[in-house]
Amino acid sequence: MxxxxxxxxxxxxxxxxxxxxxxxxxxxxxxxxxxxxxxxxxxxxxxxxxxIEAIGSNLIMVSPGSQRIGGISQGGGSAESLTVEDANAIKNEIENIKAVAPTATKRSQITAKGNNTNTQVIGTTEDYLIVRNVSIDLGSFFNDQQLKSSAKVAVIGPTTRDDLFGTEADPIGQTIRINKMDFMVIGMTVAKGGSGFSNQDDVVYVPLTTAQHYLTGNEHINAINIAATDQNSMVVVQEQITTLLMARHKISDSADADFNIMNQNDIIAxxxxxxxxxxxxxxxxxxxxxxxxxxxxxxxxxxxxxxxxxxxxxxxxxxxxxxxxxxxxxxxxxxxxxxxxxxxxxxxxxxxxxxxxxxxxxxxxxxxxxxxxxxxxxxxxxxxxxxxxxxxxxxxxxxxxxxxx
Amino acid sequence: MINCRNLTKTYLTGGVETHALKNISFSIEKGEFVSIIGPSGSGKSTLMHILGALDVPTSGEYFLDNHEVSKLNDDELSDLRKNKIGFVFQSFNLLPRTTVLRNVMLPLLYSGLSESEREKRARECLKYAGMEEGKFKNLSNQLSGGQMQRVAIARALINDPSIILADEPTGNLDTKTSHLVMEALKELNKKGHTIILITHEMDVANYADRIIHIRDGMIEKDEIKK
Structure with a gap:
């Protein structure tokens, strides 16, 4: 049947x-x-x-607010309101912070051995490694000494290495020209992946002081990156930073704040x-x-x-x-x-x-x-x-x- | 073999009762070749459906081989049709895009017979119905009208039924082919099969030995030809 x-x-x-x-x-x-x-x-x-997770963990980012000229907003990040002192104050006065890395960033034309590329040059401190989960593949990151002396040294990302020296080349000890000045390559970071605007491998790191002296030409910084010790303390830390910066900038109403503060969870959300x-x-x-x-x-x-x-x-x-x-x-x-x-x-x-x-x-x-x-x-x-x-x-x-x- | 007593069939359409059959009684013996003739609307199709166990009467009794058909349920009617009745329809009703052999074997589905036994029987029935062996594997829609009706006759024979019911079997055929199909039915009758033919054409009815005339749901005349 x-x-x-x-x-x-x-x-x-x-x-x-x-x-x-x-x-x-x-x-x-x-x-x-x-x-x-x-x-x-x-x-x-x-x-x-x-x-987003590759950016770092428990990350809080402070960036300058919009500058107002005669009541007209100039757009986020246009104000020159953050300084290295703000970063130091955060590091010294607030608890549950693992590391604080101020950055001064400028896009520049970089040349080496006749090759050239246009990329992000980030002036920062050693803490950046901790805050943004960056690891060194070859050579080393710049140290405190080099930061204090505004040494012309650079650490490059693997994509930048590929563009300037070719894949598999050893960039350590080579010289690159940024803004018509010679920098010595002392290290290269581990590839993180990512693409387009957020490519964290196409980058050149220099000491913060070096960037301020030779590239941006002023004392201001573009951002302060803060790593909290753990996920639970992030909300409290973020509030304390807001209070601290408002006090330092003598602002009483949070609506008038000349900086923006954002944490990684917001970005992920x-x-x-x-x-x-x-x-x-x-x-x-x-x-x-x-x-x-x-x-x-x-x-x-x-x-x-x-x-x-x-x-x-x-x-x-x-x-x-x-x-x-x-x-x-x-x-x-x-x-x-x-x-x-x-x-x-x-x-x-x-x-x-x-x-x-x-x-x-x-x-x-x-x-x-x-x-x-x-x-x-x-x-x-x-x-x-x-x-x-x-x-x-x-x-x-x-x-x-x-x-x- | 067939015994009908006081058969009536009433249809209710739109609140109006139509009496298709009024108190019909007759019997048919084994080996007879009977034509049931009448104009359209006479009730001959209704009678054929009841005789074919496709429908049940409103009242009265219908015995087929001593089974009282009027009391059977749907599945029992199916089994009765399978075992006792072979149908030949006006419009052939073959499965399209299907070989001649498969069409003839259709009533043997779920019978528990082996595939080779089924095919053997189908081939015998097809030869019996006068079908050429070369066409056994042809698809049903590639056949002529006369050939289709032969396939239908072979299908009607496959379960070795008590009666073969032919409902206007020549209705869709030309005169010459009609004659061939009727000769084939007559041949089956000579071999001992009981055949009941429903028609409205006297020429066709005359092939039978006995003609029952139906008009307005009643038997008008029951004549036996000699």
């Missing part, structure tokens, strides 16, 4: 290849697009989070919410594909109802019991949706792999939820619309079914 049912199902599906093929195609497209799109969204979210929005967008597109696929399945199943109703009438007339007719049509719907679902999962998986292969910064991540969701929706639609009309037809009297137009 079961063998007959199985054979009849397979035969019926293969005798109507176009019909079966189109139904499977609808399912495959629906499922594959859901899986691939959700995998891309998830991958984007993961890579954003990874990039913002970026995660952007990534989530992105995932929702992709999921909606995927959902629409699934809907379209579902309608396709429904159409295929319903347009064949006329022909199939007569077939059911004939089967009943020649004496096949209702239960076997129902079972056969159910089995057909199950085989179609499972075959389509299986192919759809494979195709979605391949599409995700292709995206990972060709977009180096994005590692897609296939989620089990999307597989289960896509599969069950299409299986549900397929089985309901494949089985329900057949069941109705099998309940008709054979004469009515045979006459069905």
């Amino acid at each position: 079961l063998k007959d049912l199985f054979k009849e199902t397979i035969w019926s599906l293969s005798a109507n290849k176009v019909r079966s093929g189109l139904t499977i195609l609808g399912i495959v497209i629906g499922i594959a697009s859901v899986i691939a799109l959700v995998a891309i969204g998830q991958g984007a979210k993961n890579s954003i989070e990874k990039n 913002t970026a995660t919410s952007i990534a989530s929005t992105f995932t929702i967008l992709l999921s909606s597109i995927a959902g629409i594909s699934l809907l379209v696929g579902g309608i396709g399945i429904m159409n295929m199943m319903l347009t064949t109802v006329t022909e199939r109703t007569r077939e059911i009438g004939l089967r009943k007339a020649v004496g096949i019991r209702k239960i076997y007719i129902n079972l056969q049509f159910l089995a057909e719907a199950v085989v179609l949706t499972f075959l389509g679902g299986f192919l759809g999962i494979i195709l979605g998986w391949i599409m995700s792999l292709i995206v990972t292969r060709f977009i180096s910064t994005l590692t897609t991540s296939i989620s089990l939820t999307s597989i289960i969701l896509a599969f069950s929706v299409s299986a549900g639609v397929g089985i309901i619309f494949g089985f329900y009309p057949a069941r109705r037809a099998a309940n008709l009297s054979p004469i009515e079914a045979l006459r069905y137009e």
